[in-house]
Amino acid sequence: EVQLLESGGDLVQPGGSLRLSCAASGFTFSDFAMYWVRQAPGKGLEWVASISRNADTTYYADSVKGRFTISRDNPKYTLYLQINSVGAGDTAVYYCAKAGESLKLLRAFVDWGQGTLVTVSS
Amino acid sequence: DIQMTQSPSSLSASVGDRVTITCRASQSIGSHLNWYQQKPGQAPRLLIYDTSNLQSGVPSRFSGSGSGTDFTLTIGNLQLEDFASYFCQQSHGAPMYTFGQGTKLEIK
Numbered sequence: 001e002v003q004l005l006e007s008g009g010d011l012v013q014p015g016g017s018l019r020l021s022c023a024a025s026g027f028t029f030s031d032f033a034m035y036w037v038r039q040a041p042g043k044g045l046e047w048v049a050s051i052s053r054n055a056d057t058t059y060y061a062d063s064v065k066g067r068f069t070i071s072r073d074n075p076k077y078t079l080y081l082q083i084n085s086v087g088a089g090d091t092a093v094y095y096c097a098k099a100g101e102s103l104k105l106l107r108a109f110v111d112w113g114q115g116t117l118v119t120v121s122s
Numbered sequence: 123d124i125q126m127t128q129s130p131s132s133l134s135a136s137v138g139d140r141v142t143i144t145c146r147a148s149q150s151i152g153s154h155l156n157w158y159q160q161k162p163g164q165a166p167r168l169l170i171y172d173t174s175n176l177q178s179g180v181p182s183r184f185s186g187s188g189s190g191t192d193f194t195l196t197i198g199n200l201q202l203e204d205f206a207s208y209f210c211q212q213s214h215g216a217p218m219y220t221f222g223q224g225t226k227l228e229i230k
Binding site for chain 2: 037050
């Protein structure tokens with residue numbers, strides 16, 4: 001059974017930094033690209049970042065580019081999101097997600113973690 | 123960037139009703155459109171991928187259609203457990219994605 005378990009969410013002051021983690025199990029981690037998606041309180045879903053299987057390519061939403069860094073440690077089965085220079089707009093539940101295995105499911109987020117809450121406030 | 127416009131933003135319906143949610147892309151995305159359901163306090167759940175393919179375990183009362191820029195999610199014979207929020211997602215720009223703003227389906 002696929003499991004994704006996020007951690008690291010916390011209260012952080014504006015301008016501060018935080019590192020989120022996502023511990024994966026139940027599948028061969030290095031076989032899949034991974035993703036971060038966030039959801040501000042009462043709002044919709046926003047794709048944040050993607051990372052390829054071997055971490056050689058990364059992609060970011062314009063809203064976080066230059067401030068967030070996605071990375072992974074394949075031997076440790078862990079995905080990370082380094083969040084820097086946070087502002088109120090970064091307050092959200094952050095989910096990690098994994099695509100499916102078939103050709104068509106490679107473009108869909110099949111498995112999700114339970115999310116970790118980041119609150120930006122002074 | 124591909125923008126997704128989802129409508130309506132909210133919808134009231136009764137058990138047994140048939141409802142339709144639409145999603146429009148700012149440019150053609152072929153069939154690269156997914157639908158998710160989210161209940162309060164839970165992570166999203168994939169319902170339909172690549173426009174019309176039902177994810178494993180999803181009831182057959184859910185269906186999707188469309189192509190190019192216009193897509194629909196239809197829920198037939200609404201059940202109590204279907205009252206939730208629904209989001210479309212374009213994957214044509216993968217590995218960069220965009221979600222629609224969401225539709226909250228409420229009990230009338």
